[in-house]
Amino acid sequence: MNAWLQAILWVLMIIVVMLVNGSLIIYMLRKVLGAAHLRIGPQELGPAGIFQLIPDIIKLLTKEDRHPTHSDKWLYILAPIIIFLPILVAFGFLPFGYHMVAADVNIGLLMMLAFIALVPLGVFAAGWASHNKYSLIGAVRSIGAAITYEIPLLLSVIPVVIMAGSLNLSEIVLAQADSIWFIIPALPSAIIFLICAQMETNQAPFDMTEAEGELVAGFSTEYSAMRFGFIFLAEFAGNFVLAGLAVTLFLGGWTLPGIDPAAMGIFAPIVFVIKTYAVIFLFMMLRGNFSRFRVDKLAQMGWKRMIPFTLVWIIVFAIGFRGFQLVQPSVGPFLNSLLGGG
Amino acid sequence: MGLNSSQDATSTGSTISDYISRDHEIIDDHEVVSQEDLTEGYINPGWLSPEPPSGITVPRNVNRIADDPLQLCTDHYLLNVGPQHPSTHGALRVVMELDGERIMSGEAHVGQLHRGIEKLAEHRRYHQLATLVDRADYVSGITAETATALAVEQLAEIEVPARAQWLRCLMSEVNRVASHYMWMGPTGLDSGAMGIFLYMQHDREIFLDVLEEMTGQRLMFNYVRPGKVTGDLTPRAEQLLRDYLKIGTQRLQEHWDSLFASELFQVRTQGIGVLTREQALDYGATGFVLRASGVDWDLRRDRPYDAYNQFEFDVMTRTNGDIFDRMVCRLDEVRQSLRIIEQCLDGMPEGPVAARVPKVLRVPEGEACGIVESARGEVGIHIYSDGSDRPLRMRYRPPTLYSLAMAESLLPGMMLADAIVGMGSFDFCFGEVDR
Secondary structure (H helix, E strand, O other), X not given: OOHHHHHHHHHHHHHHHHHHHHHHHHHHHHHHHHHHOOOOOOOOOOXXXXXXXXXXHHHHHHXXXXXXXXXXXXXXXXXXXXXXXHHHHHHOOOOOEOOEOOOOOOOHHHHHHHHHOOHHHHHHHHHHHOOOHHHHHHHHHHHHHHHHHHHHHHHHOHHHHHHHOOOOHHHHHHHHHHOOOOOOOOHHHHHHHHHHHHHHOXXXXXXXXXXXXXXXXXXXXXXXXHHHHHHHHHHHHHHHHHHHHHHHHHOOOOOOOOOOHHHOOOHHHHHHHHHHHHHHHHHHHHHOOOOOOOHHHHHHHHHHHHHHHHHHHHHHHHHHHHXXXXXXHHHHHHXXXXXXXX | OOOOHHHHHHHOOOOHHHHHHHHHHHXXXXXXXXXXXXXXXXXXXXXXXXXXXXXXXXXXXXXXXXXXXXXXXXXXXXXXXXXXXXXXXXXXEEEEEEEXXXXXXXXXXXXXXXXXXXXXXXXXXXXXXXHHHHHHOOOOHHHHHHHHHHHHHHHHOOOOOHXXXXXXXXXXXXXXXXXXXXXXXXXXXHOOOOXXXXXXXXXXXXXXXXXXXXXXXXOOOOOEEOOEEOOOOOHHHHHHHHHHHHHHHHHHHHHHHHHHOOHHHHHHHOOOOOOOHHHHHHOOOOHHHHHHOOOOOOHHHHOOOOOHHHOOOOOOOOOOOOHHHHHHHHHHHHHHXXXXXXXXXXXXXXXXOEOOOOOOOOOOOEEEEEEEEOOOOEEEEEEXXXXXOOXXXXXXXXXXXXXXXXXXXXXXXXXXXXXXXXXXXXXXXXXXXXX
C-alpha cells in the first residue's frame, strides 16, 4: 500500500476513534457518576438516554462563539487546538494490536509522554489568553501541577522499560505476552502511574485547574461553543490515551495471557479497548467522592512523597530484577513446574 | 431609644433637611480616602510590589497581613469573588487581595439580596409576619416563624396549646435536620467532594417531604402562627419520620464514612479557619459556631421555649473551632435532632393545635423579643407595638450576619481554596443576612 495513503487512513481512523471515544466516555461518565451519586443520569432521549449526546453537540455547534473583549484573540483561538493536537498525536503511538499501530517507532513511549506533556502548555495558553483572573489562576495551577506530576509519571514507567528492555510500546506488549503482566512485579509503579494519570487528565480529586467551587471553571471559564467542545473532547481523549498507556505498560496491552499474540487477529483491538475502558471506569470511580487537593498539598505530595518514593523504588527494583535474572536459571524451572508449565 | 423618631427631631429643633445635609456630610467624609489611608498598615514587600493595588474597590479598614520575607512575593492583585460565583452560597461578594493564592486581605460586601423585610413587616398584620420571615431565612423557615410567633404571643399574652407547642418543636427539628443537610453537603462540594452533596440531598428530600405533607410547602412554610400551628401531624408524615428514624443512625455513619473519615477532607479542613473561643464570644457567635469553638450554650436547653424543657438531648460541643469541628458539630446535632423527633412522635400530647386568636390580632402597646435556636444560631425577632394590628417596628436578628464578620476576619493569610470552604463553613443564608 502507498505509504501516504496508509498515513491518511491512520489519521482518519484515529479521529474517528477519538470522536467515538468522546461520545462513549461522556455517556459513561454521566451514567457511572450518576450511579455513584444515587442519581439516574440522562434518561429522556432514547433508551436510557443514549441519544442525549446529539442535542448536546447541536447545542455546542450552534452556540454563539464569542471571545472576551480584552483577550489575546489569536492565542485564545489557538489554545484549544494546542490542547487537542498533542493528544491526537499521542493516539498514534498506542498499539491496538499486532502491528496495528500508526507510528511503530523505537522511542514510542518517550514520544507519547513528550506529547502528553505538551497539554499543560495549551491549558496555560487558554488561561492566559482569556483575560480573566479565574482563568489565570487555573492556568498557573496547571503549570504548577504539571511540574509536580510529570516527573513521577516518567519515573514510574522506568521499571517497565527495565523489564521490557525497550521503549517501543509494541515490544513492551510482546514482552508481557512472553512473561507476565508488568503490574505484578511493578505494582507500586502502576499505582503511581494511575495517580499521575488522574492528575494529567485534570480529574477530581486533582481538578485544581478547573476547580468548580473556587475558580468557576478555571482555565476554560471564558470558552463557549465548539472551542469549549474541543477542550472537552481533548480531555476525554486524554482519558483514553492515559488509560490505554496504563493498559499497554502494565496490563498486557492487547494480549491475553495464554494466547499466542500473533493469533489474536481482529480480537486484539477489542481486548485493548475493553481493558482501556475498565481503567477509565476506575478513573471515574476515583472522581466520585473525594475532596479536592489543595495546590500546595499537591506539590508537597509530588515532591516530598512521590518523587523520592519512585527514585528509591527504581533502585530497589533494578537490584531485585538483576538478582532475579542471576538466579533465574535455578528458580525458573521450579516456577514453571509450580505453574504447571513443565 | 425613641419609638417615634420624628417627634425627637421636632423636639430638638432640627428639620428633615438638617438630617439630610448631615447624612451627606457623613457620606462625603467617608468617600474622601487619601492615598495615605489606602497604604496604612501596608508593608512594602520590596522590589516586586512598590505600590499597593489602587482603585476604589481596594479592601480598606480590614486586616491585612504583611508579606512573608521568606517567600517569593509577587504583585498583589484583586479578585472579585461573587455575587455570581458557584460557591458563595447566595449573593455574597468578597473582594480579595491576593498574593498568588494567598489572601492578604479580604472585604465582604453584603446587601445584594436586601428586600426591606423589616420595613415590609410594618405593613403586615401579625398573622402575616410568618410569610416574611420565611423569605428571610429560606432554608430553615420554621425556626424564624417560631421566633416571630413567640414575640407576638408575649405581647398579646396568648396561651399556646400543648400539642401546638410540641408540633412546633417537632417541625423545628425536622427543618433543622433539612437545613443541616442542605449545608453540610454543599460545604463538602466546596471542598470538591461531589458525592456527599447528593447523598445528603437524598436524605434531605425525606424531611422536605415531611414538611410538604404537614405544611403544603417545601420552602416557605407559613406554618407557625401566633397562638397556633396551621396543621396537625398527618399519618404519612409520622410514617416517613419513623421510617427515617430506623435508618437514621446508619445513614449518619455512612455520611461520616464518605466525607468526614476521608483523609483528603480532613487535610483540607482540620486546623483551617480556626475561630478561638474568645473570638467567637467577641464577635457574637451563636449556635453551632459557638459550640464548635468550645462554648457550651444552646437556647433549647438553657432558655427553653415551647416544649423544649420536656425533651432529653445533649448539647454537642467541640473544642478546636476549625472547619472540621463546625462540620462535625452539626453532624452530631442531626443525631440529637433525630432523638428529639423520636421523643416528639412518642410523647405528643392530644388536644387542639390552635388557641382562639382573633382574625385581626391587636396587641397591647409595648415591645417583646422572641429568641429561638435556629439551625444557624440564635434568631431573634424584636417587635415594637403601638397597639394597632401591625407592628410599629420589627427587628430581625440574623445569626449569619455576625458569622460573616467572623469569616471576614479569618480571611487574611488563608489560601484561596481554603477561604471558599472556610466561608462556606459558617453557613451563610443571604436572605437572612440582607433581609
